[in-house]
Amino acid sequence: MKTALPQAGLGARAFDFAVFAGLVLAVWQLAHVVGGEVAMTSPLGTLVFTARSIASGELWPHFEATLGAFAIAYVLAASMGVLAGAVLGYHRLSGEVAEPVLVAVYSIPKVTLYPIILLFFGIGIGAEVAFGALHGVIPITLFTMNGVRNIKPVYIKAARTMRIRPYDLLRTVLLPATLPEVFTGLRVGFSLTLIGTLLSEMFGSRRGIGFMLMQAIGLHHMDIIMSLTFLLVMFALMANAAMLVIDHRLHRRA
Amino acid sequence: MKLATKLRVAVLMGAVGLVETLCQTGAIARFTMIPPSEMASSLWRLLYAGKLQTDMTRTLLAVCAALTAAIVVGFVAGAVVHAIPRVRRTIDPLLSAYYSVPVFVFYPMFIVLFGLNDIPKIIIGFLYAVAAMTINTLNGLDRVAPVLLKTARVFRMGRAATGFRVVLPAAAPYLFTGVKLAVAYSFIGVVGSEFILSSGGLGYQIGFAYHNFDNRTMYALILFILGLVMIVNMSLHAWEKMLMARRGYQ
Numbered sequence: 225m226k227t228a229l230p231q232a233g234l235g236a237r238a239f240d241f242a243v244f245a246g247l248v249l250a251v252w253q254l255a256h257v258v259g260g261e262v263a264m265t266s267p268l269g270t271l272v273f274t275a276r277s278i279a280s281g282e283l284w285p286h287f288e289a290t291l292g293a294f295a296i297a298y299v300l301a302a303s304m305g306v307l308a309g310a311v312l313g314y315h316r317l318s319g320e321v322a323e324p325v326l327v328a329v330y331s332i333p334k335v336t337l338y339p340i341i342l343l344f345f346g347i348g349i350g351a352e353v354a355f356g357a358l359h360g361v362i363p364i365t366l367f368t369m370n371g372v373r374n375i376k377p378v379y380i381k382a383a384r385t386m387r388i389r390p391y392d393l394l395r396t397v398l399l400p401a402t403l404p405e406v407f408t409g410l411r412v413g414f415s416l417t418l419i420g421t422l423l424s425e426m427f428g429s430r431r432g433i434g435f436m437l438m439q440a441i442g443l444h445h446m447d448i449i450m451s452l453t454f455l456l457v458m459f460a461l462m463a464n465a466a467m468l469v470i471d472h473r474l475h476r477r478a
Numbered sequence: 479m480k481l482a483t484k485l486r487v488a489v490l491m492g493a494v495g496l497v498e499t500l501c502q503t504g505a506i507a508r509f510t511m512i513p514p515s516e517m518a519s520s521l522w523r524l525l526y527a528g529k530l531q532t533d534m535t536r537t538l539l540a541v542c543a544a545l546t547a548a549i550v551v552g553f554v555a556g557a558v559v560h561a562i563p564r565v566r567r568t569i570d571p572l573l574s575a576y577y578s579v580p581v582f583v584f585y586p587m588f589i590v591l592f593g594l595n596d597i598p599k600i601i602i603g604f605l606y607a608v609a610a611m612t613i614n615t616l617n618g619l620d621r622v623a624p625v626l627l628k629t630a631r632v633f634r635m636g637r638a639a640t641g642f643r644v645v646l647p648a649a650a651p652y653l654f655t656g657v658k659l660a661v662a663y664s665f666i667g668v669v670g671s672e673f674i675l676s677s678g679g680l681g682y683q684i685g686f687a688y689h690n691f692d693n694r695t696m697y698a699l700i701l702f703i704l705g706l707v708m709i710v711n712m713s714l715h716a717w718e719k720m721l722m723a724r725r726g727y728q
Contacts, residue, residue: 240568263591293726320482321489329665331662335670336681336703339696343510415578422580426674427685441586441675450584456583464578465571 233335265450274451290432293349294421297356301417302410305361309368309409310402319369330362334421342428352424352432362411367409371402404474411467415460422456512693521698530680530702537668537679540596544603544664549657551604554610559619560611560619576609585671594677603667608661618652621644654721658714665707 249267265273277283312319338355345351374396376412383397424433433452440448500506501513512520524530559566581602588598622645630640641678646653672681680703687696 236569240564244572259591263615264587287691289591317485325486325490328711332704333666333669335666335673336684336700337638338673339684340511340700342688343693367599385542415580419582421579423582423670423674426582437583437586438675441589444590446587446590449590453583453587457579460578460580461575464575468571468574 230308240447252269262446265447269447270450270454273447274454277448277451286432286436289349290421290425290434293294293352294418296349297353297421298360298414298417300353301357301360301364301413304357305364305409305425306368306406307414309365309371309406310360310372312365313369313372316373320374323366323369326362326366330366335427338427339422341424347428347430352429355424356417356421360417360453363416364406364409368402368406368414371399371405371409374405404471404477407467407471407474411464411471413465415464418460445459481574484545509691509693512697516694517697517701518696521701524695524698524702530683530699533680533683534679536596537672537681540600540668540679541664544607544668545660547600547604548607548611548660549665552608552656552660553615553653554609554720556612556615556619558559560616566616573609573613576613581605582670584672585674589675598702599668599676599679602671603664605659606663606667607660608722610663614652614656614659615649618649618656621652622648651722651725654718658711658718661710661714662707664711669703 252264254265254268256264261269312322334355337358338351341354341358342351345354378402379397380393383393388397421432422434425432426438427434429435433456437449437452440446440452497511498513498515501508503512524673559569570632572606572682584605585602588601592601611726626644626648627640630644635643668679669681672683676682680699683695684699684703687693
């Protein structure tokens with residue numbers, strides 16, 4: 225049971241959030257003042273630098289590379305995860321057999337598997353896609369499996385009583401009943417696939433944001449590192465926030 | 479043994495056997511993957527010769543440092559945030575978004591700030607683990623049944639006594655989940671950082687072996703890390719089950 229929070233108006237909440245954001249910026253600025261320009265660029269400096277590098281267009285090829293690999297990896301992870309999850313959720317015994325294995329694989333440091341992926345796929349987009357998908361597919365499978373498992377049997381019985389056709393059963397009963405859980409899986413899988421894609425670019429790649437980050441370490445370009453980090457964090461947070469809104473709406477309706 | 483467990487063992491053994499035959503017959507080339515039996519024998523030789531000791535100690539020490547810091551900071555942060563609803567309300571959405579941020583992107587920044595030593599990877603391990611601990615501490619404190627707190631008040635227990643003898647035991651299962659996740663995450667953070675860029679440790683050695691086409695060492699090391707993490711996770715899982723059994727769950 226959640227302890228009841230005193231209900232606050234939107235204004236008060238916005239105020240608290242503004243205070244928090246202000247604190248973060250203040251700490252950042254302080255670190256910049258203490259450490260100097262070499263250690264950390266200031267919030268304003270980072271923003272200006274980011275705006276300038278976006279405007280100059282140098283970033284685009286790398287962005288496109290990362291986004292392309294990420295998109296393919298995510299589509300793969302999502303389709304394989306939903307399919308595998310549906311099968312494992314429907315067939316109880318296979319689900320029971322697979323679940324502990326999936327959970328175990330989920331909690332190992334998958335970075336260590338990256339050299340194997342590289343040996344199988346070679347340096348390039350193949351390895352990036354495979355590694356990104358590897359990160360995302362397991363949570364999507366697990367969430368989908370739970371969603372399918374937890375469909376109330378009475379729904380299916382009721383549908384059968386009404387002599388529903390298999391296609392309509394899927395469309396009007398099974399899909400709406402599992403959608404909230406599946407979507408949560410897709411949301412978690414989104415961020416993990418992003419991590420996987422970026423990691424693989426950081427370790428072995430000649431392009432993309434991860435590659436740019438590693439190159440910037442070598443050249444000691446703090447401004448590039450800070451602005452890329454800033455962009456990635458913002459992208460991840462905004463994507464997650466958007467998906468969280470949909471997620472909440474789906475779960476409330478269910 | 480349950481049927482599912484038997485089947486699981488059979489499937490896993492079958493998978494290893496399949497990989498073994500594929501490698502032995504040359505369907506998977508040797509420079510791509512070596513047979514699992516050779517991975518094991520190579521690992522045994524490395525362990526026997528004591529070649530892993532330095533890197534193993536280094537990685538484990540870093541994991542321990544990150545883990546300890548994450549558990550302490552995560553627990554204290556959780557307790558403090560729980561006590562102040564206003565802070566809680568502001569922090570909650572951020573905590574739920576925390577794991578959507580790829581923490582590894584901060585690693586280059588920490589390397590520039592602290593140099594190429596063990597500090598950046600400990601920080602990454604810590605950052606990965608601390609949120610799991612905070613979230614689960616909050617969860618645990620949320621789920622302390624109000625009736626327990628009322629009972630404590632009936633007995634006129636002080637704040638400290640209530641905390642140690644009522645709240646802490648009641649929240650323990652959730653705290654345990656937090657610790658379990660923190661272990662997994664600090665391993666991921668530390669080994670991952672070593673692998674990307676570092677001056678030593680197990681992750682570094684894997685990368686080193688990869689760049690030298692030394693598949694025997696590389697696969698042995700990967701096997702070692704996976705085995706180590708699996709053993710740690712499984713013992714924590716067993717311990718958790720024991721705790722739950724004592725509380726009368728299942």
